[in-house]
Amino acid sequence: NKQERMEMWETIQQALINEQIDQFRAEFIELHPYDQAKIFEEQTEDIRFLIYSYLSPEEMGDVIEHVDRDSVAGFITEMIPSFATDILQNMATDDAVDILNELDKNKVASFLTLMKKDAAEEIKELLHYEEKTAGSIMTTEYVVIHLEMTVKQAMRHLRKEAPDAETIYYIYVVDTEKKLAGVISLRDLIIAEGDWLIQDVMNERVVSVPVGGDQEDIAQMMRGYDFLALPVVDFQNHLLGIITVDDIMDVMEEEASDDYSKLAGISDVEKFGDT
Ligand code: ATP
Ligand code: MG
Known part of the structure; x- marks a missing residue:
């Protein structure tokens, strides 16, 4: 309830001010990353640096994924580069790409050189896709199985x-x-014989979407078909990635605020003019 939340928030704040890492972690780690992000965003720079030193890259990555999109780039660039790099390469590739797209080219290049080769390669591939296309919002972390596998083999792979x-x-x-030939739900896989x-x-x-497809059209399809994810293919039907419903929710939020700005007569230039 609200009272408990206030007290918990107070405990965390006190632990930070007194630089008590154990007390801080005991309370903070238990929270949902969304709540963690809300607390993190309210801190001063000094306290933020404390938090960076109190959390592992994985833990901090969960927080960063829930931080307001407009502030993420700022946080990532103020961190020690090796720590930021660890966060980025442990994140889902599409989320890392989202963040890198907010940074300037030199910064992106320097992060990529600090990363492990395979993580950097995967991210580089996604960075090439044009903004607001399926390719730019898809992720390459999905489960793919082969036509000729048995259910038992597929389960083992899964x-x-x-x-x-x-x-x-x-x-x-x-x-x-590697051409997309079908789909099976986990539910159907579980009830099938081995x-x-x-x-x-x-x-x-x-049902699939083309890699160059517009994100707004994909959002519409996702709603229409009511799927939790859609596969992304190239013109030869090779499977390239997937788009999940949470990626689409980000898109819908973005499109809604774009539309709102247009409606209100505010251009992007004016919106960011004073920063
Ligand atoms: P149901 O809605 O039938 O109760 P469910 O809730 O378990 O099933 P849904 O997410 O609604 O699962 O998916 C329904 C079916 O759609 C599953 O059988 C799944 O194989 C199929 N499906 C998932 N993705 C696609 C796709 N891209 N194209 C065609 N069919 C798909
Ligand atoms: Mg369903």
């Missing part, structure tokens, strides 16, 4: 891949050329 996947509700099926073939249980009529 168990291995699940920790890093953005969603596991839908598992996309590809053929030998020795059945994926190609016999999957849904072949899979």
Whole structure:
């Protein structure tokens, strides 16, 4: 309830002021990252630096993912570069790309050189897609299985891949050329017999979006079909990534505020003119 929240907030604030890392962590770590972000955003620069030293890159990454979009770039750039880099490379690739897109080119380049090679490569690939297209909002962390796998093999694969996947509700099926051939929900996979073939249980009529597709159209499709995710393909139907419903919620928020600005007659230039 509200009273408890106030007290908890007070405890955290006191722990920060008194530089008591254990007290701070005991309360803070238990909170949902959204609440953590709300607390973090209200701190002064000095206290923010304390928080950077009290949390691991993974923990801080969860906070950063929930911080207001307009302030993220500022926070990331004030951190020690190696710490910021660790945060970025531990995040879902699409979220890291969102943040990097807010930074200037030199900063992006310097972060990329500090990253592990494979993390940097994955991010670089996504950075190439044009703004507001499917490619720019998709993530490359999804579960993909092969047509000829058995259900049992697919489950084993899923168990291995699940920790890093953005969603596991839908598992996309590809053929030998990595072309999108079908989709199966986790629910359907679980109820299938272990020795059945994926190609016999999957849904072949899979809806996908083109990598260059406009994000607003994709938002509309997501709402219309009521899926939790959509696969993204190139013109030859190769599977490139997925877009999840939470990515779409960010898009809808962004589009709504764009529309609002237009309505109010405020251009982007004026909006950011004084910063
Ligand atoms: P239901 O709505 O039937 O109770 P559910 O709630 O478990 O199912 P939904 O998210 O509604 O799951 O998905 C319904 C079905 O849509 C699943 O069988 C899934 O395989 C299928 N599906 C998921 N993504 C796609 C897609 N891109 N194209 C076609 N079908 C899809
Ligand atoms: Mg449903």
